[in-house]
Amino acid sequence: MTYCCGLLVREGLVMIADTRTNAGVDNISTFRKLHIFEKPNDRVVMIATAGNLSVSQNVISHVTAGLDNPDTGERETIATVSSMFAAAQLVGRAVRKVRETLGASTEQVNYDVTMLLGGQLAGRNMRLFMVYSAGNFIEATEDTPYLQIGEHKYGKPVLDRAVNFESEIYDSLKLGLVSMDSTMRSNLGVGLPIDIALLRRDAPDLEINHRIDHVDPYFHDLRDRWSVALRQAHLNIPRPPYGKRR
């Protein structure tokens, strides 16, 4: 299993991904799911992946090595595309190509993948997309400034209630980490370490590119503080006034 989320707020972009992969609970491994292409003063493009690992790894290889653009005939890579929109199209083509290749298999395997693609090219708009298994994609907007892939349900309520486009970027990172923690508590298939990245809008390079491991004191403190806050929060709600229906 996997949980990744991306938050695109006014100040910039936060990407968070866990690193656990599993084929059954008795076959667990650690793989990086947050892939960062950074060329200071030119572009920062990040891809977070969920779903079949053989498909997502192949997609990353393709977008790194390059695929021909059917419209221009030119070879494109994530390092050369001229816009985030073109990057999303490139990732979509790579997903379709890999799945078409695998489609010939006679095995009953689930080759679904979903990906988050976020970043900014110098002088262009910062954007955040979700690319589906069919290669189509949607984009985060000011109305819905976050996107999730993988095991998204446990971590959604806190984002729904507390994140909006005007949220301060470090608050957004905190809430993304709370969302990740809620998911890890409820699904053993999602686990530490967590990769996080923070890119300010129009900045030349990443402000945060960090892996949170099992002994990270800040993350432990955040978990504790959030649990205490939740336990306290309901104490400030008055007692339910209900009785028996007559």
Place this chain on the structure above:
Amino acid sequence: MTYCCGLLVREGLVMIADTRTNAGVDNISTFRKLHIFEKPNDRVVMIATAGNLSVSQNVISHVTAGLDNPDTGERETIATVSSMFAAAQLVGRAVRKVRETLGASTEQVNYDVTMLLGGQLAGRNMRLFMVYSAGNFIEATEDTPYLQIGEHKYGKPVLDRAVNFESEIYDSLKLGLVSMDSTMRSNLGVGLPIDIALLRRDAPDLEINHRIDHVDPYFHDLRDRWSVALRQAHLNIPRPPYGKRR
């Protein structure tokens, strides 16, 4: 869709169920899913249902009208069983009976159901069970004092973090309502009105038996207070100290 939860704490039992059923988002109805059998000074037994409505309604009919107990040869109903354990066995038999009857159908229909069964008979232990589609069941314990059926993921993190066996019973009700609200916000298939019941341990009858509707002022206030509390909670967490990996 459906969301129901039962919380069995030291002081007693809380049961919460939504009332929305749907066959697609364009075919939504309201059906009571929390069924209460109350005989003051003798027993309060409650059943909350999720899954195929035709199966769950049939099960309720069977346990009300009665089924023969294969061990004793006697006809049992939810109003005559001698223990909560016998009630769970009765519900399990009813589930198996209904699904066996339907098993002959050639249609591709999902006849799965899950049910929460909670309550107390005078002089006996208060108990809370979850009955599965196969008719087997598990029981809530002091380690895990709550059980959920239906769309359980959105509402689980708050219960995981804030409810334990020593939680005050009205706090448990509040947290159950927050869990329900989190679920309703994220899944349109779960909706108001909500039926709630509260039974104190060793009490002669229910303390609360109430339906929360769309204009309920307490529930609106609870939703608002919880959202404000969540938005405030992360402000008390220090700023993440992370930077770029060198």
